[in-house]
Amino acid sequence: MLTRSIIRPSTTSTILRLQLRAMSSSPSSSSEQLVLSTRSDSNKVSILTLNRPKALNALSTPLFQALNAELEKAEADDSVRAIVITGGEKNFAAGADIKEMKDKQFAEAYTTNFLGSWNKIASIRKPIVGAVAGYALGGGCELAMLCDILIATPKSTFGQPEITLGIIPGMGGSQRLTSLIGKQKAMDMVLTGRKIDGITAEKWGLVSRLTEENQSVVEEAVKIAETISGFGKVAVQAGKEAVNASLDLPLEQGLRLERRLFQQLFATQDQKEGMAAFAEKRKPTWSDK
């Protein structure tokens, strides 16, 4: 049974509560609980917490399998309207698991399509809010960038330090980072391993919002996810699809897709309800139809 976590008071108690409640719920995908799965008060937000604190949430293959399994469950569950991915209030993720990778050979990496399944998150249609505290390095930074909205603490650390290990980013870092912050800054981070703090990440466009002092990054992310959960499901999905299309399509095709989605929303009850509610000066009641 999934539990409802209370997302409020202090940072420490929030993490403890999330973890205790998740531990009393069903295992995420393995008995190791590499990803803790809890729900917000409203039950509409699935909160997925990476749980390898001793390894700074290094992204091992089993951890990513657990995350993918939880993402699939959240995507399939009608009661889930939005997803939060976090590493808790200490560290998001210090990258792919270097100890797992260090002896890997080309043939194995190539034939097993190593990291190929890590892109699963990109196929999730429900909105995903990322909550970053501490380190978001390498694959951790890339996972953060795969979230639709990213909230971070001012002191969090982002970076693509793969060059210091004799490799380059392999989970989208060279592509998504460049589209978010531009070629010059992306080159700087990828070729020198430069790390930036949350304040810089927000200034450069890598992060949507920063927490204020004494705010819990998880609580703030859940608030954002709850806000989105309060809107009509069809329009939310269309909004995500349209924005994501801008990353893949030339402008003309992207504009055409946006216009089609916009026009199609006039076939929904939610569009009728939303506009009638505005005219009648009342709150809309969404039917998701």
Ligand SMILES: C/C=C/C(=O)SCCNC(=O)CCNC(=O)[C@H](O)C(C)(C)COP(=O)(O)OP(=O)(O)OC[C@H]1O[C@@H](n2cnc3c(N)ncnc32)[C@H](O)[C@@H]1OP(=O)(O)O
């Ligand atoms: C496609 C994607 C590719 C990649 O992502 S490549 C990996 C990119 N990431 C990195 O290069 C970061 C590696 N980690 C670090 O540089 C440091 O950590 C930090 C600066 C983040 C923190 O340093 P400190 O505070 O001194 O902690 P600590 O003692 O180094 O780490 C605590 C434990 O966590 C393990 N750990 C940290 N990052 C990883 C990792 N990425 N893969 C595997 N283990 C990791 C350590 O080894 C250690 O463990 P133990 O206590 O057993 O010695």
